[in-house]
Amino acid sequence: METLAIYAPKLVTASDYIASGHRACSGCGEVLAVRYVCKALGRNTIISNATGCMEIVSTPLPETAWEVPWIHTLFENASAVASGIESGLKALKRKHGYTKEVKVVAMGGDGGTADIGLQSLSGALERGHDFIYVCFDNEAYMNTGIQRSSETPFGASTTTAPAGKLSMGQHTQKKNMPAIAAAHNIRYVATSCSSYPFDIMNKIEKAKQIKGPSYIHILSVCPTGWRSASNLTITMGRLAVETGIFPMYEIEDGKYTLNFDYPKLRPVEDYLKLQGRFRHLTKENTAEIQEHVLTEFNRIRMLAGKKIK
């Protein structure tokens, strides 16, 4: 698990920029990740939020959970809206005496990032806007009822790629969004997970220092969609990391660093068996997943200049 000194939680800022009273599910890992992201961003932030769980649970008119300026417009355009915000502020600074130092942040779920929002994200990364993109990846379209996305993992059963007599659910591997983001030659790309508050906050801090675009991909545990117990949300995220299913790494100026490595990865079974979405998997399926996870983890190890175990 995260090297977490026992009294470390007390060092975290008490300031929250997403207020209680939001309507996220009981045990939601995504809103927890948003809490950490916002703590690290601080008040001088403008957020452009894609349509999705976080938008719906936080802003039922006439209410808002947000305590930083926040705009939601559509599903696929959070990055484009952020481009406009960033360019607008730039022009205001140059022409109209605007002096505030504001970090522009776009955020969306896995669908809003890797599927419908990919084009606008790619455009904004390529144009080099000074903004952070945060993908809260809960591995399916949870807001509309657990439909598969390109970030749904191999073997998971979802409502549009259900396990059935002829299918074991999702038959494709997770789209490698961090690599896609990195392919835009941006300076900072990182992965993190909702169970690792300090890791999230450190990575957001780093991204804040970058002039230009950065991309952070946060695995966000969803007890509703994963069909896991709500009190296990933190555990689930840790297992995703400790099994190597979700490697935690950074790509800084193209250079990979693996943040969490282990002498021996835990078997994927430990992670899969706690989730209803994987309940149907056979031993063979699990073995296939295990093999793929090791291959992928070793690929990241290699990119990070480590020895393959």
Next chain:
Amino acid sequence: MTSKRVGIESSLAVSEAVRLANVDVIAAYPITPQTHIVESLAEMVANGYLDAEYIPVESEHSAMSACLGSCAVGARTFTATASQGLILMHEVLLVAASLRLPIVMAVANRALSGPLNIWGDHSDAMITRDAGWIQIFIENGQQAFDQTLCAFRIAEHPDVLLPTVINIDGFHVSHVIEPVYILDQKSVDEFLPPYKYPHPLDPDDPITMGCFAAPNLYTEARKALDASVRASKKVILDTWKKYGDLTGRYYNPVEKYKADGAETILVTMGSYSENAMIAIDDLQDEGKKIGLVRLRLWRPFPYEEVQEALSAAQNVIVLDRAISLGGPAPVCSEIRAALYTLDKKPQVASVVGGLGGRDISPDNFKTLIDLAMQKLKAGETQEIIMFGVRE
């Protein structure tokens, strides 16, 4: 007021107006026949003639989305598009209106696929009719310049705060070089106050924009938006009056041409109005009692002005440059609705023509009017005349 008479392509006249308005952000994606507008703006930015951020976005959807962002932080924002580009951004247009972001846009009107066609008609504008934008049509380069300047003042007025579109016929106006009076900077500055958005996204006063509305509030949100679009007419009229006083060029929601006392009135919108004028001149010389009414303001729809202009006529012929497949032609449908409450209603004939760049010359207009008159006499007004179609 001083202004300079120059020979300039209408697209570039629009860009001149945008430069004089000193916009802060332009986000645009190229599409024929809009390209000359955005190319010239990019050139001005590249040479320092205009101090603005030019965002070369990867699609029209992102163009309008970026406009939302820049407008929401309080930057004066402009974009231009056409045709497929306009309908690709359609989803975003609705949000721009509902968030009350005063973006100004020029559309070089063009037909829609399919089949693919890059030439002019009003199909694109009609599809975005109900988006909540103020929509103005122009007929020539001078009007394109004038109305672009006016659009900023209308859109950004604190009583309006609505996105505004200037519809410029693709090629027939956009690509024509003609004489245009370009205002000097001082006059523009006096006419157009600096943009001050009342509630920008600002860390010192953190607001939330873009909440969802449940069934208990959606109706109220839509009613509020509709009321604001309707109420914008007052500011539109004030702005046009002020602009007229400044330049001597006065504009109205509905503009008549030799229409007083006419038994039959032709209704047009956009650049073919000028061709129609030539035909009307000839026909009046021949002793025909026919006049012309041009619709300049499309949204908010000027019901009173339309009634006033048409109620005395016996016959009305409406030319649409768009087709509503399987339904009434869009402009004609509105005109008929506006006349419905009158005690004495003119007969209305509906003509669809000028689609996808098909020309309607002044002579063609005479034929068009003849055809329409035959239908009116025969009482066959339910049928739409598809002008110029080959059997």
Next chain:
Amino acid sequence: MKKDTSIEIRWHGRGGQGAVTSAELIALAAIHEGKFAQAFPSFGPERRGAPVLAFNRIDAENPIRIRSGVVKPDIVVVLDPGLVTLINVTDGLKPGGCLVVNSTRSVEDLQQEFSGDWKLAVVDAASIARELLGVNIVNTTMVGAMVKAAEVVKFESLKAPLNERFGARASSNFEACMRAYNSTVISQITTTGTKKSKSFPMEKIPGWRELLVGCIVTEPGNTKKFGTGDWKSQHPVWDDKKCIKCGICSLFCPEGCIQPNEEGYYRANLFYCKGCGMCAHECWTQAIKMVEGT
């Protein structure tokens, strides 16, 4: 207007408890019998744990044309015991109607919560479900209780839809359904209970002229006025003797509702706590226990 011959049912549950499935099963059973029926959820942004509603209409004679929500139900079924004291479950319940509640409390005790002219049916569905299904999901169990209390469909008619819906798990669900059918205790309440039914003042919803330009919200974090505490069925309790005041419970709370008190011990603000149990699970020293109730 033609006399209304349909029976209307309102199901109270929490997001994730399966109230919608209960309504579906009843509708399918009625349709199976040749009756006319509807089942539908209330569509809203409420999430797992939040109080939710599902509805039925059943008509033995006439096709049902109405598409509106149920406001004056003949039968109310409460899947979650905690909801009885949280929300006004008898809102609109017709006189002479029937209230079916999952509770470990006795019918005599429970009827003190209500005042009206209704039949009250009580079943300990949670125990039945835990014993026969291994989980505390009471949707099928409560279907049995409801059919006992008000025979809107024949008990046997439930078998086919249960089979279709649950496949391999149909027989255990049918058993739970039957156990509930046989153990539901029914009494008539014509009393005025000692506790008055709660009233829930709604905050005034703005009219169109009151909405701000662009429907913006200018009061940051005003969801704080909205209690999500009624979503929970369990709440955390701290044993301060074990607490080392590390604050990890606070850090891992998705509601951000766990704060230290003056002595530095942590407490959850139960106005927001949704009872997810993460704090208890993650506590280093196991100082936190989840306890039934809101």
